[in-house]
Amino acid sequence: MDWTVTYRVDVPELVASKDRKSMSPMDVVAVLAKVVQEQQRLAEDQQKTIAELQKQIDELIHSPQCCHFGIDIKQVTGTKRSM
Secondary structure (H helix, E strand, C coil), rough: CCCCCCCCCCCCCEECCCCCCCCCCHHHHHHHHHHHHHHHHHHHHHHHHHHHHHHHHHHHHHHHHHHHCCCCCHHCCCCCCCC
């Protein structure tokens, strides 16, 4: 018994052939490479933002004003506050 499975996928115009029945593998690779680059850039931007926010948190925790807000430094950092 031979089985033939046919399914329809909407192929994006960017990678589709003129008759929209096939795709160019090289075009797909190029599009995927571009997507990966963009995702990498976004991940790097997020890491920079996280580092900047962590620095701000550290500066706030170790500032003299921290005590004005009733923050227990030992509880937040697990260490004694050094001055």
